[in-house]
Amino acid sequence: xxxxxxxxxxxxxxxxxxxxxxxxxxxxxxxxxxxxxxxxxxxxxxxxxxxxxxxxxxxxxxxxxxxxxxxxxxxxxxxxxxxxxxxxxxxxxxxxxxxxxxxxxxxxxxxxxxxxxxxxxxxxxxxxxxxxxxxxxxxxxxxxxxxxxxxxxxxxxxxxxxxxxxxxxxxxxxxxxxxxxxxxxxxxxxxxxxxxxxxxxxxxxxxxxxxxxxxxxxxxxxxxxxxxxxxxxxxxxxxxxxxxxxxxxxxxxxxxxxxxxxxxxxxxxxxxxxxxxxxxxxxxxxxxxxxxxxxxxxxxxxxxxxxxxxxxxxxxxxxxxxxxxxxxxxxxxxxxxxxxxxxxxxxxxxxxxxxxxxxxxxxxxxxxxxxxxxxxxxxxxxxxxxxxxxxxxxxxxxxxxxxxxxxxxxxxxxxxxxxxxxxxxxxxxxxxxxxxxxxxxxxxxxxxxxxxxxxxxxxxxxxxxxxxxxxxxxxxxxxxxxxxxxxxxxxxxxxxxxxxxxxxxxxxxxxxxxxxxxxxxxxxxxxxxxxxxxxxxxxxxxxxxxxxxxxxxxxxxxxxxxxxxxxxxxxxxxxxxxxxxxxxxxxxxxxxxxxxxxxxxxxxxxxxxxxxxxxxxxxxxxxxxxx
Numbered sequence: 071x072x073x074x075x076x077x078x079x080x081x082x083x084x085x086x087x088x089x090x091x092x093x094x095x096x097x098x099x100x101x102x103x104x105x106x107x108x109x110x111x112x113x114x115x116x117x118x119x120x121x122x123x124x125x126x127x128x129x130x131x132x133x134x135x136x137x138x139x140x141x142x143x144x145x146x147x148x149x150x151x152x153x154x155x156x157x158x159x160x161x162x163x164x165x166x167x168x169x170x171x172x173x174x175x176x177x178x179x180x181x182x183x184x185x186x187x188x189x190x191x192x193x194x195x196x197x198x199x200x201x202x203x204x205x206x207x208x209x210x211x212x213x214x215x216x217x218x219x220x221x222x223x224x225x226x227x228x229x230x231x232x233x234x235x236x237x238x239x240x241x242x243x244x245x246x247x248x249x250x251x252x253x254x255x256x257x258x259x260x261x262x263x264x265x266x267x268x269x270x271x272x273x274x275x276x277x278x279x280x281x282x283x284x285x286x287x288x289x290x291x292x293x294x295x296x297x298x299x300x301x302x303x304x305x306x307x308x309x310x311x312x313x314x315x316x317x318x319x320x321x322x323x324x325x326x327x328x329x330x331x332x333x334x335x336x337x338x339x340x341x342x343x344x345x346x347x348x349x350x351x352x353x354x355x356x357x358x359x360x361x362x363x364x365x366x367x368x369x370x371x372x373x374x375x376x377x378x379x380x381x382x383x384x385x386x387x388x389x390x391x392x393x394x395x396x397x398x399x400x401x402x403x404x405x406x407x408x409x410x411x412x413x414x415x416x417x418x419x420x421x422x423x424x425x426x427x428x429x430x431x432x433x434x435x436x437x438x439x440x441x442x443x444x445x446x447x448x449x450x451x452x453x454x455x456x457x458x459x460x461x462x463x464x465x466x467x468x469x470x471x472x473x474x475x476x477x478x479x480x481x482x483x484x485x486x487x488x489x490x491x492x493x494x495x496x497x498x499x500x501x502x503x504x505x506x507x508x509x510x511x512x513x514x515x516x517x518x519x520x521x522x523x524x525x526x527x528x529x530x531x532x533x534x535x536x537x538x539x540x541x542x543x544x545x546x547x548x549x550x551x552x553x554x555x556x557x558x559x560x561x562x563x564x565x566x567x568x569x570x571x572x573x574x575x576x577x578x579x580x581x582x583x584x585x586x587x588x589x590x591x592x593x594x595x596x597x598x599x600x601x602x603x604x605x606x607x608x609x610x611x612x613x614x615x616x617x618x619x620x621x622x623x624x625x626x627x628x629x630x631x632x633x634x635x636x637x638x639x640x641x642x643x644x645x646x647x648x649x650x651x652x653x654x655x656x657x658x659x660x661x662x663x664x665x666x667x668x669x670x671x672x673x674x675x676x677x678x679x680x681x682x683x684x685x686x687x688x689x690x691x692x693x694x695x696x697x
Contacts, residue, residue, distance in 0.1 A: 081117065125150070147187045158195055163206035176213075183213050189223065196229040204229075211236055225323045228330050237327070241338060244324045249345065249353050251317040259321075260356050263363045265531055265572035267431045269399040270369060321360075328361040329368050335361070336375060343379050347468040363427035366399075373397040376426055381471040385419040388412045392423055401432050401452070410451040413458055420466070420473060424459040431532070433459075437492040438529035439536045441499035449489065457484035460525035484523050491520040495533045502544055510554035518561050527566040534558055535576050546587045549595055559603050563610040570612040577603045578619055582628040597633050605640045617641070617656040624660065631665045638666055642678035647685050654686045 096110045129146045166175040182188045192214075196207045211230040214220050221243045224230040231237045328338040338361060345354035358379075365372045373396035377389045391405035412419055433456040436444070444452070461484045465474040494513045501509055520526045534555055538545075545552045559577070562569055581600045585593050608616040624634040638660050645653065660666060661682055670679045 144187075147185075151187060151191045154191055155194060158201075160201055160204040160206065163204065167205055167209065175209075179210060180213050183210060189214060189220070193223065193227050196227050202229060203232075208232065215239060225320075225327070228326075231327060231330055231334060237334060237337070240323075240327060241341065244320050244327065245341070245345075245357075247317055247320050248324060248357060249349070251353065259571065260359055260363075261528065261568045262571040262575065263360050264427045264430060265528070265535075265569070266575070267363055267367060267427055269366075269428055269432055269435070324357065325361060325364045329365050329370060332370075335365060335370070335372060339375055339379060347466070347471075359425070359427060366428045371397055377423065380420055380423040380425075381466065382419045382423045385412065385423070388419045388423060392426065392429070395432070396426055396428055399428055399432070401436055403448075406448075406451050406455070409455060413455065418476075421459065421462040421464050421476075424455060430456070430459060430528075434529040434532045437488060438495045438533040439499075441496060449492065453485045453488045453492065454481070456525055456529070457481050457488055460484060460528075484525055487520045487523040487526050488529070491517055491523075491526045491530060495530065498537065499533075499540075502541070510551075514554055514557060517558065521558075521561050521565045524566060524568075527562055527569060530558060531562060531569055531572060531576070534562075538576075538580060542585075543587070545596065546585070546592065549592060549599070552596070552599065556599060556603060560606045563603075563607045563612075567611065570607060570610065571615070573607055574604075574612060574615055574619060577607065578623065581633075582623060594630075594632070597629070598636055601633060601637050601640065604637065605644065608641060609644055614652055614656045617653070617660070621656070621660050624663070624666075634660060634663075635666045635670060639670065639678065642682055647681065649682070649685050649689075651689060654682075654689050657682070658686050 100110065125146065129142065132142045132146075166172075183192070192207060192210050195201050196204070196211075201207055207229055211224065211227070211233060212235075215224060215230065215233075215236045218239075221236075221239050224236060225240045225244055231240060324338075328335050339358060342354045342358040342361070346358065362372060362376055373393045376396055377393045380389075382389050388409060391408040394402055394405045409424070413424070433452050436442075437449070437452050437456060458478070458481050461478070461480040463477040465476075466472070467474055494517045497513070498510055517530070521530060537555055541551070541555075559573065563573055577600055581597065581604070585596060588596060604616055604620065620629070620634060620637050623629045624631070638657070641657065642661075661670075661679060667679065670676065
């Protein structure tokens with residue numbers, strides 16, 4: 071025991087350790103050593119470096135000679151913070167939690183978390199994987215959460231969510247702006263989430279080539295495109311307000327909190343289900359679907375909760391069938407047959423049971439994105455369930471979950487449209503070469519006619535996203551084969567505004583990717599065709615997000631200057647004055663960039679540039695005069 075105490079005293083600056091620990095060590099050495107008192111003193115003196123005191127004195131001295139004392143303090147704190155981050159040892163930190171030291175620890179810890187610098191240090195330590203269950207850092211979280219104005223900092227610290235009380239405070243903090251946002255959490259955001267959802271297993275076999283599963287939407291592309299705004303406006307849409315930006319930020323925290331743990335997911339879904347049944351609007355319901363889609367994207371098995379919250383407890387067989395589909399993420403024939411038979415009855419289960427993001431994605435891929443052969447009965451079952459999911463309207467009693475009415479009159483019409491569009495898409499999937507272009511143009515009017523049906527437009531989006539990958543070789547050999555698909559994309563932008571965020575992400579994905587097999591001229595023409603899709607999307611009302619996305623692509627060197635210049639030219643040709651202020655501020659950095667502006671002024675489109683800059687200067691002048 072004496073040797074252990076000696077080892078403790080031999081540590082650098084051991085005299086700064088907790089007084090009770092020092093007292094025990096010194097007493098033990100005095101009792102067990104011949105010259106114990108002097109030996110303990112000698113050990114402490116030899117190993118004293120005084121680093122903390124020296125730093126404190128140095129800092130005090132600097133604050134007296136420096137005009138800006140706070141800057142000096144910030145520098146010193148930054149150095150100490152970096153040292154803590156590099157040398158933090160969770161095993162040593164636990165020593166602060168002994169019975170003797172706990173009271174003193176809580177006292178100085180409560181004072182420590184008053185400082186933003188040290189709170190940030192705690193957060194950074196807590197984010198490190200090796201500290202994910204550190205007792206000392208876990209103890210710091212309640213000290214911070216005592217102050218309600220600091221809860222906003224804890225929504226990005228997963229370690230804090232392990233405490234139920236703190237987790238609930240964070241949930242309330244995040245949900246409040248999301249529910250108050252109303253239309254910001256709209257169908258377009260939900261459609262964007264489900265549009266890129268990738269089941270772990272695909273119904274397509276190896277013979278079907280590339281599928282949605284093989285073409286994930288990268289995080290980098292997601293950063294380029296913000297799906298949080300989609301409001302039609304005359305020349306543009308309003309710029310994201312600070313409230314909308316806060317909503318987008320809260321949404322990312324909300325999804326992270328919901329997918330952090332199983333109990334967190336269950337708590338959040340339970341809260342959202344209660345809110346959805348007791349409040350007007352669809353924000354809570356959309357948030358529930360977004361959370362479920364995000365959980366599926368992260369390969370979390372939430373199937374038992376998904377079916378439980380659908381109000382279908384009186385239909386156990388249907389619940390079991392849906393849970394099997396969700397768990398395996400595959401269209402199991404027996405389960406699909408079970409659901410088809412149940413939903414053909416007058417007393418069918420609630421439509422909410424079918425409205426599972428993964429199930430919708432599986433049906434859409436099987437009907438539109440896959441080239442695998444389907445039996446006639448499979449097509450009928452898939453098309454009926456897909457149409458029923460989209461077109462059925464039910465009224466539910468909030469308190470009892472009892473269905474008051476069910477409107478299915480549009481299901482059969484939608485099913486016919488789905489089957490017709492499915493037939494065309496599946497034929498296109500199996501074509502290649504010049505025959506592809508000829509047959510596609512012949513089928514094009516019939517396909518475009520079906521796009522007014524929303525379930526068809528979603529399925530066709532899944533189809534074109536796969537087609538632009540699987541038919542890349544055909545496009546490289548002959549760009550004319552790409553034109554029918556571009557027409558379909560443009561029609562999707564016109565017919566379904568809720569697809570605008572997904573279309574922007576999809577086109578950006580293509581524009582930012584490299585095309586190695588094409589010649590330079592063909593590659594340039596290919597990119598210009600994609601720019602045409604972006605400009606048409608802008609024309610359909612998704613203005614500021616499109617302009618901002620092109621600006622990000624250009625500043626991050628993901629598109630050539632000639633492509634950015636072509637984009638600016640095409641936009642200025644269709645955007646006549648008077649320009650909206652948000653449009654002016656969004657496009658101005660692109661127009662005034664030297665590489666773009668000089669090329670435009672040297673060309674034949676100078677009048678468009680000059681007109682835009684005149685309006686911009688006038689707008690800035692009017693704002694400055696009003697201020």
